[in-house]
Amino acid sequence: MPLLTVSNLQKRFNLEAGFFASLGRFVYAVNGVSFSIGKNETYGLVGESGCGKTTTARLLVRMYEADEGQILFCAPSAESAEIDVLRLKGKALRQYRKKVKYVFQDPARSLNPRMKVYDILTSGARWSLDKGERKYLKEEAASILEETGLQKADLERRPVEFSGGQRQRISIARGLLMKPDLLICDEVVSALDVSIQGQILNLLQDIRSKREIAFLFIAHDLRVACYFCDRIGVMYRGELMEEAPAAELYKTGYHPYTELLFSSVVGRGAPRPGEEERVNPKSGAGCTFYTRCPYGEKRCRETHPPLIEAAPNHLVRCFRQK
Ligand SMILES: Nc1ncnc2c1ncn2[C@@H]1O[C@H](COP(=O)(O)OP(=O)(O)OP(=O)(O)O)[C@@H](O)[C@H]1O
Ligand SMILES: [Mg+2]
Incomplete structure (x- = not known):
């Protein structure tokens, strides 16, 4: 059974506030997304800004509440059945959040500049541990920091004293402290110089080889993800x-959008879709990629393409078959 199974996840945001909220202009930020992550697997989620x-x-760690869908979590160690994540409350939710950790997209903003690294690493952990466990927290924090390439003495320093890459290491260390089963890395390398990106990717590789851990690796750069x-x-x-094993996607990406991601430098630098375009219709009114697709035809405009299995373990949402 997979570690995490996401089915038909939906989240929409109202584009207006107050009185105008009733206009019902929504952006369907997550629109019927399903995927699963196996134990010790690294699953990439890729796409433009x-x-x-x-x-x-954020839906996975319940920072946002989903409008629809289901998330099931099956801890590798647990004998018990899977957990229905969207129904968790109180202590059970806190337990789950120890097992699924989120490393924020923007380390500059997510690390409190007034706090020492020790406090940053342990502030979440301190109140969820009992007294006996707390005794070892300092040792644990020091060892995690060393594992991520910093030093024990750095526990006493503050985020401003570190470079961007080092700050990202601190964020990763904070994510690892509770020995999670799944670490969600949201664009952990995107804001860094290419050489530093390589170092952080190497660090993640090391972590992966030493620990029993799965990753959700979020990126806008398809090559890095592959x-x-x-x-x-x-x-x-x-x-x-589209969804496929990374090697296969790299060799034979089916979807015109995947092609576009490979062939051009879209992502960070690309303009955000205009407000009108952001108000994406709920599925039903044709392919969402139609307006940008070089192969778009009549049925693409009229019918919403389903996600079909183009090859074993290779799903694609496109009528056009290669
Ligand atoms: N709290 C929010 N309120 C309103 N709209 C939001 C909110 N969070 C996200 N959105 C909108 O939902 C859509 C998806 O945003 P999201 O941040 O998930 O994208 P992303 O893929 O992470 O982008 P990026 O690569 O820039 O980080 C965007 O149109 C965004 O403007
Ligand atoms: Mg983002």
């Missing part, structure tokens, strides 16, 4: 357009 990657991640992940889901405007 605004396609819904962070929203998906290098690092076992399987990849390509997202466009809230929907999964």
